[in-house]
Amino acid sequence: MLDRIRIVLIGTSHPGNIGGAARAMRNMGLADLALVAPRCDPKDRDAFSRASGALELVDGARVFDSLEAAVADCTLVVGASARSRHLPWPMVGPRALAESLPDALAPANAQAALVFGREDTGLTNAELQRCHRHVHIPTNPDFSSLNLAAAVQVLAYECRQAHLALDTTPADEEASQPFGVEWDNPPASHADMERFFVHLEKTLTTLEFHDPDNPRQLMARLRRLFLRAHLDSMEMNILRGILGTMDKRLAATMPAAQHDRPSKRSDSGPDDSA
Structure with missing residues (x-):
């Protein structure tokens, strides 16, 4: 499951945050890192310094010009957002999101992307509207600002817990498919x-x-x-x-x-x- 979860960082301005996100991913067994229009040098020494033992994730990170290109092959796109929106969108918490991933990733062609926005402004309305759902990390309302790498760590941790839970799930439940049955066609990309x-x-x-x-x-x-x-x-x-x-x-x-x-x-x- 973990090998089909992509972390997408949009417009990252500090290379240390790229390295920190890579380290968080490596801690939890994720390895697919995509960068969309970074506002810094992704190979800056600060990125490698913060990555610690996850240097290969920084070195192998793919760079894209747009979100559409970064998630073109994905069947589930989830945007991390703490923004209050005039138009409500399906919203889940980190644990509920992670618990839904085994079913969402059951089809052979399934690929999920967890999308994180800019350190200063987050994701734009247009970017959020290209996501199937949004995920909100419930922080302290009096101090809700969350470092980018820390946000990646929270979601990566929940993904790993969902992955580990598969090992303790009965075999017939492991074979579950989206919507509770074996679906007849793969999801649209x-x-x-x-x-x-x-x-x-x-x-x-x-x-x-x-x-x-x-x-x-x-x-x-x-x-x-x-x-x-x-x-x-x-x-x-x-x-x-x-x-x-x-x-x-x-x-x-x-x-x-x-x-x-x-x-x-x-x-x-x-x-x-x-």
């Missing part, structure tokens, strides 16, 4: 979901159901809906097929200029009310 959301927004814009110039929270709410459903690959193909058929019908009945009207991404702005 994050890249598949992102292509679906782009297609959905384009079709809804053509239908004039969605106005890119006044998006409100439509696409954010639709993201929440479909990510909460945790679609499998066949369900994704069905939805893309429905959209494709709608596109063909629209192309046959609407002027070309209207059908080709460009859409703008609407889910990266502030949380305005719906």
